[in-house]
Amino acid sequence: MNDNPLVSLFGYFALLSLFAVGGANAAIPEMHRIAVEVMHWMTDRQFADSFAIAQVSPGPNIIIVTLIGYHVAGLPGAAVATTAMCGPTCIVAFLVARIWDRFKEARWRIAIQAGLVPVSLGLIAASAFVLARSADHNIYAAIITAVTALVGFATRINPLWIFAVGGLLGLTGLL
């Protein structure tokens, strides 16, 4: 791709924006692949850190692209990455919203939606896998992940409490 990082940021994230069925969580593996493996914009740890910061920040989790963009090219990078990730999908949303009533009951619409659920499930599972590989590099981190998974599955506790406990355990230096 082009040498200018802003052009690469825009191109990758604008494309990703249209394939991110299931939202930010489904897009994580592709972001990781591009930012860490292909473009070498950041290390594995920096990517995991960006994910963590986006999780504890208020607002949509897709805001991780703002952090990646800033890391690559400062404020212009943040602006370009965010615009690329939200722009195409917002334009599609605006256009589809006006004709939604015409096809919301259509059989093909229901088939598309039903067909995409397992795809996004596989993608979100891939996110967990990719992030676990960079986060759970010792037994204590793996235990935190396992316990959190159980608590998250069984209860409807506010994630902030879970992040607070995770952060405090991290602070102790066990991880």
Next chain:
Amino acid sequence: MSATAAPSPVRPTLSELFRAFAVVSVSGFGGALPWARRKIVEQKHWMTAEEFNEAFALSQFLPGPNVVNFSVVFGSRFGGAPGAAVALAGLMGPPLVIVTVLAVLYARFGDLEILSRVLAGITAAAVGLLIAVVAKMAAPMFRKRWDWAPLVAIAAFIGVAIMQWPLPLVFVALAPVSVALAWVTR
């Protein structure tokens, strides 16, 4: 949707739209949807619960972040293109300011041992929550006796996580098959 419930008569102005989504965005740790529902349906009465579900179904149907889509769908319903722009700006504006400050701090202090420890703990916990999301989504899918859906999910997982193929490639290969199976089997 049936016409049993009358559409909500209360219409927001542009500045109300902006403020509502700004409040939703900064309250919405770990998912803004419950906050959006509370604000729009219960407090402001801009939509009935059914209208809200309908608009959210559309947002889920579209690619990209659901809440971002929702702000555009909702804003355009009440104020056309300006409404969509205002709702989106409300949703993204405050978080962007906050996260940019955090990005600056991270660029400066990211190498500090203590910070990386805390972030490592948060990441480990966040991965656990992701696994919980996957389990909640998968439970109804795997409960059926034998079905194509788990195979598609496993194929998507292997393609993206193990083979590390580009997402657009995996999507273009799998989505048509999955949609066709959904069409045939229902």
